[in-house]
Amino acid sequence: MELSTAKFTEALLNGDQDACWSMVQECVNAGQTTEHIYYHVMTPAMVEIGRLWQENEISVADEHLATTTCDFTMSRYKHEVLLPRIQDQRQDEGRALFFCVEQEEHDLGIRMIAQIFEEKGYLVRMMGANLPVEYALSMAVNWEPDVMGMSASMISQGEKVPSYIQRLMERFPNVELLVGGRFLIHPELALQNVPENRVTIIKDGEGLTSWLASRNRKEE
Amino acid sequence: MITLDTMPLPAFKMSQDLIILEASEDARQLFGHSASFLDWVDRESRGKAQKFMTKQYDEKVELNLVTTDGIISSYILHIKWDGEEGTVLMQQQDQMMMKLMQSVNEHRRRLEESDMELILKKNELEVSLTRIQELSTAVIHLTPHVVLIPMFGDLNIELILANKDRILKQLYDEQIDEMIIDLQSVGKITEDGVEEFSLLLKNCSLLGATCTITGIKPEHVPQLHQKDIAGKVMFINSLKDTLTRIVS
Ligand code: B12
Numbered sequence: 001m002e003l004s005t006a007k008f009t010e011a012l013l014n015g016d017q018d019a020c021w022s023m024v025q026e027c028v029n030a031g032q033t034t035e036h037i038y039y040h041v042m043t044p045a046m047v048e049i050g051r052l053w054q055e056n057e058i059s060v061a062d063e064h065l066a067t068t069t070c071d072f073t074m075s076r077y078k079h080e081v082l083l084p085r086i087q088d089q090r091q092d093e094g095r096a097l098f099f100c101v102e103q104e105e106h107d108l109g110i111r112m113i114a115q116i117f118e119e120k121g122y123l124v125r126m127m128g129a130n131l132p133v134e135y136a137l138s139m140a141v142n143w144e145p146d147v148m149g150m151s152a153s154m155i156s157q158g159e160k161v162p163s164y165i166q167r168l169m170e171r172f173p174n175v176e177l178l179v180g181g182r183f184l185i186h187p188e189l190a191l192q193n194v195p196e197n198r199v200t201i202i203k204d205g206e207g208l209t210s211w212l213a214s215r216n217r218k219e220e
Numbered sequence: 221m222i223t224l225d226t227m228p229l230p231a232f233k234m235s236q237d238l239i240i241l242e243a244s245e246d247a248r249q250l251f252g253h254s255a256s257f258l259d260w261v262d263r264e265s266r267g268k269a270q271k272f273m274t275k276q277y278d279e280k281v282e283l284n285l286v287t288t289d290g291i292i293s294s295y296i297l298h299i300k301w302d303g304e305e306g307t308v309l310m311q312q313q314d315q316m317m318m319k320l321m322q323s324v325n326e327h328r329r330r331l332e333e334s335d336m337e338l339i340l341k342k343n344e345l346e347v348s349l350t351r352i353q354e355l356s357t358a359v360i361h362l363t364p365h366v367v368l369i370p371m372f373g374d375l376n377i378e379l380i381l382a383n384k385d386r387i388l389k390q391l392y393d394e395q396i397d398e399m400i401i402d403l404q405s406v407g408k409i410t411e412d413g414v415e416e417f418s419l420l421l422k423n424c425s426l427l428g429a430t431c432t433i434t435g436i437k438p439e440h441v442p443q444l445h446q447k448d449i450a451g452k453v454m455f456i457n458s459l460k461d462t463l464t465r466i467v468s
Contacts, residue, residue: 053282054268060282060294060313105322155263156290 008045012066013058020073028081034119037077038112039205046070046108067108074111082119091123094146099127099136100181101160106153109181113149113208120212122147133164137171149178158183162191169198178202178211230310232257238273247310252288257308260285262292273308275301282313294318353382359390362400362463367391370402370435376413384420388427396429402459404435409443421452434459 004023011019027037049066052058098114100107107129114126125143127136140148148168152158161179168177180202183189191201202208224231230247234240238257251260261269262284272281280298287293294313299306356372356379369387373379391399421431431453436444456462 056268056272056277056281064318154292156292 004041005044005048008041009048009052009066012045012049012069013052013062015065015069017069017072017076020069021076024073024077024081034077034082034116035205035209038116039208042070042073042112043109070108074108074115078115082115086119086121089121091118091121093121094123095125095143096122096147096149097125097127097136097140097143097145098149098151099131100129100151100153101157101164102132103130104152104154104157104181105129106182107151109153110149110151113151113180116208117147117149133160133167136164137167140168140172140175145175147176147178148172149180151179151181153182155183155186155189158186158189161189162194165191165194165199169195176200176215180208224307227309232308232310234273234306234308236275236304236306238269241305250287251285262286273297273299273306275306285310350382353379354386357383357387359387365395365397366400367394367396367398368400368402368459370405372405374408374410374413375403375406375417376408376410377416380413380416380420384416384423387420388423391424391427391429396427398432399424399429400432400434400459400462402435403433403437403440404459406435406437406440409440411443414443414446414449418449418452421449425452430454432456432462434462 004027008020008023011023024037024041027041032041046066049058049063053060053063096114096117098110098117100110110128111126114124118124125139125145127139131139136148136150150161150164152161158181161183165177165179168175177199179191179199184201184203191199194201200207200211202211224233224242224244224247227244230244230250232240232243232247234257240254240257243251254260257273258266258269265284268281269283277299280296282294282296284292285295293315296311296313298309298311301307352373357369360368360370362368367390371379390396424431432455433444433449433453434456436455
């Protein structure tokens with residue numbers, strides 16, 4: 001584990017918003033990208049929180065405090081770093097809609113992704129946690145996104161992903177689908193047989209970066 | 221003797237390898253009939269159960285358990301070992317508390333978003349206000365040593381305070397000899413505005429610049445008089461004449 005992750009984890013567990021924020025600011029000042037900060041500083045810290053709970057070293061209450069602190073830091077990042085960056089930028093890369101599948105409340109990850117897409121110039125709609133497939137469908141009918149990204153963390157929610165993919169693919173032949181989230185670490189939930197030209201499974205930051213780059217190339 | 225069914229919480233007894241020896245009615249209703257306690261445990265909590273439901277740890281452990289309706293809930297398990305046999309009390313983590321916490325979070329997040337948006341808007345406004353104020357007193361060079369400052373909007377204390385340092389610095393840095401202030405586009409003149417304006421003119425003279433005021437409207441006259449501005453500056457009727465003088 002990187003030192004920065006350990007320090008960030010500690011600040012999260014202490015609920016120390018100021019410490020979290022100044023660490024993020026250091027990263028920003030050192031020129032780190034949003035992807036880097038989210039994938040390599042904040043996410044590993046939350047995963048470490050999960051590990052500490054597994055090791056009986058912290059309680060659910062500690063985990064909640066850490067989550068709230070992480071959540072706050074992300075809001076602050078959006079307002080103090082991201083929005084000023086994109087203020088004068090045209091959001092014309094396409095429309096991207098994001099959500100977590102039904103009954104999935106773990107939404108920190110998908111919120112990070114939504115922010116990254118905003119920074120990249122997409123017009124973003126963030127539908128948040130727990131979105132039943134019918135809502136996703138009707139939202140997409142009305143808003144006509146070019147990209148839809150879905151997230152699942154828990155095993156039982158990951159099992160719902162194939163049916164979301166199927167319903168969305170049938171209904172929207174031109175929408176590109178992205179799938180991510182922690183459930184992908186379970187090999188038996190790995191989505192096989194999904195058409196690669198329609199659905200991209202994104203396992204890590206590099207996966208996202210290369211998808212974004214290849215989409216840029218396609219556009220040109 | 222105390223039986224499991226008399227316990228205030230769902231309870232069971234298990235062996236060291238987590239085989240259920242006996243379970244209370246409540247426990248069975250919630251989690252079903254199973255041979256091993258691990259069958260009640262969420263897949264991703266099983267490792268934790270195996271590691272911490274052992275004799276060395278003899279205290280309490282938080283685990284995610286799966287009820288017969290397939291819902292994952294978080295439980296605190298209190299364990300007491302008696303030889304080879306462990307008795308476990310199952311306390312559900314307060315769902316109300318969790319829900320409350322989540323909705324508090326939700327509200328806080330909304331507040332934060334709107335709050336931050338307001339702060340940002342305010343910053344933006346402040347920036348454009350300063351910009352407007354700067355533009356309202358732009359310093360235009362007629363010759364290297366003669367400048368024209370056409371003022372716009374209301375001549376109030378805010379306008380002068382926001383700009384006087386910049387103007388004085390420019391007069392000094394650029395060694396300006398003559399400064400013409402055009403009030404033609406000024407709306408209201410406030411009392412404290414005129415006071416501050418008069419101070420600004422005094423400072424300008426101290427820096428060695430002659431000040432001329434032009435474009436005075438009839439309604440401005442009484443205020444300008446009051447503050448003894450007349451003693452400090454020269455008034456001209458038409459900017460055009462002065463310009464001809466300077467240019468020729
Ligand atoms: C924080 C946390 C919570 C928070 C969630 C807060 C929130 N608003 O998100 C709270 C405390 C509320 C919570 C609740 C619960 N949790 Co929880 N939680 C965690 C924890 C510790 C960390 C998760 C996290 O935030 N990770 C950080 C994020 C940023 O990572 P991420 O989601 O993977 O996202 C990254 C990538 O995957 C990617 N990504 C994500 N989605 C997408 C989508 C696209 C399109 C793309 C491109 C990329 C992408 O983006 C991110 C970038 O790095 C994990 C432990 C762990 N090891 O993960 C348990 C964990 C996920 N929770 C678990 C459980 C069981 C629960 C509860 C059921 C507990 C309970 N009984 O109350 C509830 C369930 C609520 C529900 N119905 O969903 C289990 C799941 C087990 C399982 N069977 O799957 C875990 C694994 C803990 C454990 N070991 O038991 N939890």
